[in-house]
Amino acid sequence: MSSSLSRTQVVRKTVIETEGGVVAAQHSLAAQVGAEVLAAGGDAVDAAVATSFVMGVLEPWMSGPAGGGAMMLWRADSGEAIALNHGMRAPAALDPADYPLSGRGVAGDLFPWEEVVENRNVQGATAIAVPGVVDGLGRAHERYGKMPWAELLQPAIGHARKGMLVDWYAALCIASVARELAKDADAAALFLDDGQWPKIGAWTALAETRLDQSRMADSLDQIARYGARALYDGDLGAAMAGDVQAKGGCLSQDDLRVYEATFHAPLSFGYRGGQVHALPGLTAGPTLQHALGVAEAAALAGDGPDGAAYAAYARGLKSAYETRLSDMGDDGEHPDAPGCTTHFSVVDRHGNMVAQTQTLLSIFGSRVVSPSTGFLMNNGIMWFDPVQGRPNSLGAGKRCLMNVCPTIGETGQGARYAIGASGGRKIVSAVAQLAGFMSDFGMDIGAAFHHPRIDVSGGATVIADDTLPPAVIDALSRENDVRMTRRTLFPFAFACPAGVMRRDGINSGCTEIMSPWGDAICEDKELTA
Template sequence: MSNFSRTQRIRKEVVWTDGGVVAAQHRKAAEVGAAVLAAGGYAMDAAVATSFAVGVVEPWMSGPMGGGMMTLWRAGEQRAETIEFGMRAPAGLDVADYPLEPGRQAADLFPWTRVRDDRNIYGATSVAVPGTVAGMALAHRRYGTRDWGDLLAPAVALAEEGMLLDWYSSLLIASAARQLAQDPDAAALFLADGQWPDIAGWTTASAARLDQRVHAATLRRLADHGAQDFYHGDIGRMLVDDVRAKGGSLSMEDLRSYQPEARAPRTVRYRDAVIHAPSGLSAGAELVTALQQMQAAFDPGDAPSAASYAALASGLGDAYRDRLAHAGDTGESPRAPACTTSFSVVDRHGNMVNVTQTLLSMFGSHVVSGQTGMLLNNGIMWFDPEQGRPNSLAPGKRCLMNVCPTVGQVGDRMFAIGASGGRKILPAVANLVSFMVDFGMDLEQAFHTPRIDASAATGTVMDEDLPQDVAQALAALGPVKTAKRTVHPYAFAVPAGVMRQAGRNCGATEIMSPWGDAVCEADV
């Protein structure tokens, strides 16, 4: 039972255009990327600009203090690639500083055994080595055509202005106010009198803005001095000083030794399509596993059916069970290698990229670096705090991420998709791939079609708009719950994608996201 309307219907229009498109979880960030395309930039130029812009207007989801991955498509070379910029545990981390409380479960995204005081979830002890800046710098060196400083300039301007505190941002800040109040710098940035945000009025259009001038100054220095300042210079020293002053173990050596990687993606055939899933410690291996199982499990019809949803749920369940048992940074070649943001770009030449970047939890560690003005990640939570497992917490270890930026080609259509939402990311991407490959949907149809989530591996959550025969087919596999597609909290992850067909492009974002939008270069 719920309090929500059963008659309300929400849709987002998907517009085809000859020019480039940016689809992001915040319209302001999408506009920044689209303006780069309109000025003659390519997909990667727009992606770099969008990455830093979205860290300003959606600071609790991602930003320079986080990490992630991108999967890109080079149209001229007909080649896909993944750039990995995930987080790492600091080399000076001591596992003994994370004592377990047996019999109790962690309080956030993952069902780990709880660590005393949630030290792996909140505070400076949860901060991992960030990789976003290094990842964007590597992508820019390889494929950028515009000046680095020019691409960061729009983010600087947005931070100087300060993000608008509308009803949605006020809701999200209020939901984390108790934890934000524990850190003086976070409380000063997000709260009023250390307690609640300045919430936008119920019936008024006026609202306050976040004071992000310190964030702007850090971005300006990053624009002027380049990414090396983050890992070798003053920005890095400010970050390390702040983290260590608050009890964390991050060091300058951690920053100096950090390196992103460009690697071949996991490329597989799925029916008549070619799918490029991300490499490394992502959910790419599980996407491949699920698709291979689905291909053998059902024959596509005209539309998604009870059989197709059941095959999807079964494939995802098996993939997740394998992931939980075997995936992690073991020091060898990896099997698989919330609270996140994802955006996709396609330019007029057909180059594509999906970037999925994150602080991990919403508001990350709930700690702000006072000298840089930025929220810090809580990447340590990605590790299983119990020892003796592939993904167990250890110093210097790579984080096992849920991200799944994916590029695919089916017939004369190309698409780049990804999502935010922690463990819900993989099911969302698998749903969308199936809709577009198995049933010939375009982006608009796929994004409006009800989805399922099987990320718990022990049961399925299905959109309450799906018919009863789907519920019955899923029930044969295990427990089934229904959920409504709403604005907050999200039951099914928050995707963003672009598509290209016959030289024309379009983009789409999660229909329930009040900020998400696809912006054409002609619209800026």
């Protein structure tokens, strides 16, 4: 693959080891807020609540209160892993007949579904599913939180009052979908400048352009005052549902009232003398289990992954995706489409952990903003196959089949980690390899995150980081069609992970090295990089 990118540039993230808590997130300011909660004596769940809401303000095209997701928790006192599913659902009034096929072949967003007339399952109010993330956070806090709910939302409210700074990276993200955002007047008013992508402060970055998120701040304030269910049972939810219906969608307040995030026993399985805990059911957890199960059959040796190891990971992922696509029926996604998921991981000084993945699905979700709430809405309906009669066909009230994969694991050497990633179909490849690097070769979190990866996501081609040695590429090429590519800043050729590790009472964390915003921040201010 030809590229104009520098062949000599090296990118690294600092990894700090500390007895204090650590938050690793795709936005440094959100990680900082979570770390401050830990420093104030908060539990890992408290830090997760604060981080999640800040992420929705500062990375609004990735996730937010109108999205969904999933959480894995580890409770150090009981030695227990818990799964929490707060994914999205189709509205009860959704009628599959309203999503007729266009007959023009495959659509061009995340998944290669048959194209629907006017892309009603992808763009606009007809693509909006019932959101779940706020209820999920509320239920996690109710069970494990130590600090007041209202206090945990104050940082997000403060950031929304100030407005998200549009730097070069934010402007790039907004510009990538400016035409789609322009189709919704409220989205255009929030993100665009006279119908164009926003201007940034020249090369010196001294001038500031900020989004007007004051309406969002007011809505977050209501959630802070009245609790998570304010978005579901109260006036706030009624206003949001009214906005969606006014724009042609079918989300109702009844959909919101009956929504409940659910705790589950995790999908737990052994790997290389350790344990892995993932989400069961309609997530990527079963796919992860399948991939690692196949990889575990290979005898690996040496201090680091060689050609045999990468071939084993590729074999496992290939087999897992064949099963996922045939039995679960979810995706086989478009290889170059960006997702709008975000992931963060938390470990507190006591060893409690949270791995939280949250999403709007596509970048900027449905590209529709609810004017009453200021929330950018999801396009969760795109998770369903619009062709009827299949395992994941579109239907009223159905739970969306997610590819999120927040994971808690323990290596055979006793190190515990919480990892996950954004990146749509690329997520499972990243999580499986990171788990493998740490369990198969004893890597710490920094070494695992800096190590080159491959991507195997259901297609015929294995995507390989072109910094891998020729011997690794040769080993992969014996069983696969291999395509080389760079680990780049935008768009991401591989998934964008974030993770934390606890080993011998010492905590550490790391984020995707190419992420310009991502950071792992520790609660010990004097140690924070």
